[in-house]
Amino acid sequence: MLHMGGDQIDEAVAHAAAVLRAAADRDWSGKAGGLDWSGLKTSEHMAGVLAAYACQLTGRATDGWVPLDTALDEGTGPEGAIHAIEAGAGLLSAVVRTTPRGVRAYHSYPSGGADTSGFAAMGVTELLLHTYDxxxxxxxxxxxxxxxxxxxxxxLFPHVPPTPAGGTPWTTLLWATGRGDLPGRARVTQWRWHNPHALPAGELSLREVTPAAAADLAEGGTGGLTWLGGAPYGGTRGAAGQLFKAYVAGVHRPGWGMYALVRTADELAVGAMGFHGPPDDNGCVEVGYDLVEQARGNGYATTALRALSAWALTHPEVDSLLALTTPENAASQRVATGAGYVRLPDRTPHHAYGLRRA
Structure with a gap:
């Protein structure tokens, strides 16, 4: 599924309400699943976090949580709790549908923010997992x-190996969140989801591409983006295919894949940039980039490469970055040198450019 939005929240809350109403006549005072909360306390958390996600987006919170909390009225029973969950999900669904593209709001993990798709995905996750609990x-x-x-x-879990043969996405999600076992995999005791990164770069925002979006791009789609000129450049589709292959193979590492270059003034994607994989044993990570033809000559790639390189060098496992270009690609070479890379000995048949940690 390429997109996460209001429709997915609606589907998830309809599922949650149907499941929970089937047990509304039972005792919800005991612990829910492996949690320390009772069933009612868990439902209060579900309703509250859904409303909180909506408030983050409507409040355009950028540096912390909106100081607002929700709680069930004293004496609320299971049916009232289910109603509260439906109300919280309805708020989030409506806000996700009406928030302009490109808006991001604070969420603590992993990079301090998420867009509407991220908050929708987190809301769906809360609904599915806590309904299970x-x-x-x-x-x-x-x-x-x-x-x-x-x-x-x-x-939210691009770092989790895909579902093994004989399994289902649901059993994989339960395993990834410490709620179940999978043959051949150790039990998960600590976990976190991963919201795609968004890195500011002048007029651009570098938006991390999810495996679902990468698969769509590789197959000729838009990746959920609106592209200047109507479509990405061919190199973007090839890189997207490599990212999705790495995901299927279980070796994709979030952050070290592809980023769409989105012009913030009009939310048009003008190109892509990213890494060929995580840092190698020598602390080197290779970068690649391209722009749609209509966006060239504006300095976008140089600005984006500076931002992406600076982000990479904040990671202690990275000592250097490498860019390879064909000998005839003078424009790509100017991008590399403009971003501070220096010429290295050729790696036949390519010219090589590198940037080292200061």
């Missing part, structure tokens, strides 16, 4: 539609 304790089946679980894995 409550239902599991009450001996009620809570398996959601497979596309929802698969979308959560692609958007």
């Amino acid at each position: 409550i239902a599991h304790a009450l001996d009620v089946d809570a398996e959601p539609p497979a596309p929802l679980a698969e979308a959560v894995l692609s958007h």
Whole structure:
């Protein structure tokens, strides 16, 4: 599933409400799944976090959480709790649908912010997992539609190896969040999801591409973006295909893949840039980039490469960056030198440029 938005929130809350209403006549005072919360406390958390995500977006919070909390009224029972969850999800769904593209709001992990797609994905995740926690304790089946679980894995768990043969996206999601076992994989005891990075670069924002978006780009789609000129350059599609292959192979590392270069003034994608993989054993990471023809000559690639290189060098495992160009690609060579890279000995048939940690 390429997009995470209001429709997915609506589908997830409909699933949650149906599952929980099947157990509304049971005792919700016991612990929910492996949590320390009761079923009612878990439902209060679900409703509250959905409303909080909506407030983050409407409040355009950039450096912390909006100072607003929600709680169930004293004496609220299971049916009232389910109603509160539906209300919180309805708020988030409406806000996600009406928030302009490009708006980001604070969320602590991993990079301090998320866009509407990220908050939608987090909301769906909260609904699916905590519905399972409550239902599991009450001996009620809570398996959601497979596309929802698969979308959560692609958007928020790109570091998790794909579903093994004989498994399902749901069993993989339960394993990834410490709620289940998978044959051949160690039990997960600590976990976090990954919201795609967005790195500022002058007039541009470098938006990390998810595996789902990469698959769509590789197959000739837009990756959920609106492209200047209508489509990305061919190199972008090739790089997207490599990212998705790495994801399928279970070796993709979030942050060290591809970024779309989005012009913030009009939210048009003008190119792509990124890494050929995580840093190697020598602390070197290779970069690549291209722009659609209509965007060339504006300094976009040089500005973006400076920003991406600076971000890479904040990681202690990175000592140097490498860019390879064909001998005839003078424009690409100017981008590299303009971003501070220096000429290295050729790596036949390529010219090589490098940037080292100061």
